[in-house]
Amino acid sequence: MKNNFSILFAGILFMACISPAHAASVVQLWTCELHEGKTRTELTEISVAWMEAVRSMDGSEAFEGFLEFPIAADDANVFTFVLTVDSATSWGAFQDAYPGSAAEEVDEAWGEVADCSESSLWSSTELQ
Numbered sequence: 001m002k003n004n005f006s007i008l009f010a011g012i013l014f015m016a017c018i019s020p021a022h023a024a025s026v027v028q029l030w031t032c033e034l035h036e037g038k039t040r041t042e043l044t045e046i047s048v049a050w051m052e053a054v055r056s057m058d059g060s061e062a063f064e065g066f067l068e069f070p071i072a073a074d075d076a077n078v079f080t081f082v083l084t085v086d087s088a089t090s091w092g093a094f095q096d097a098y099p100g101s102a103a104e105e106v107d108e109a110w111g112e113v114a115d116c117s118e119s120s121l122w123s124s125t126e127l128q
Contacts (some may be wrong), residue, residue: 024123027084032116046106046113046119047081053102057074061095062086081099081116084124091121 034043044067053066068080085091098104 009045024088024125025084025086027082027122027124029120029122030081030083030116031118032079032081032114033075033116034079036077038113040067040069042113043079043108047108050103050110051108053106054094057094057097057101057103059090059097060085062090063094079114088123 015045037048047065047067051063054060054063054065062085064084065081066084068082070078085094
């Protein structure tokens with residue numbers, strides 16, 4: 001019995017050590033539309049400011065952001081904003097720290113440039 005417990009404990013330790021290395025990343029996708037009269041340059045500037053504010057938050061250094069623009073679409077003002085992070089744990093810490101943060105303050109300026117009406121959160125697993 002003692003030997004079985006040792007094997008079980010070793011297996012749990014192994015899983016605990018290997019799981020973070022292969023943990024699924026978290027991806028949030030926003031479907032957005034540029035306000036009439038606003039430019040992609042203005043959008044990029046406010047997006048960079050928002051990402052800088054996010055990365056200034058404790059534990060948010062691993063966040064990455066992307067603006068995805070259509071090559072061909074019925075509405076050239078529609079785009080996707082993509083935010084990625086290494087784990088659900090990092091995502092949760094970010095969400096907890098967001099209220100009152102510098103990133104939340106930049107959100108107000110973002111709203112003057114674009115409107116993001118839909119959002120979805122995804123678990124992303126890299127294929128080896």
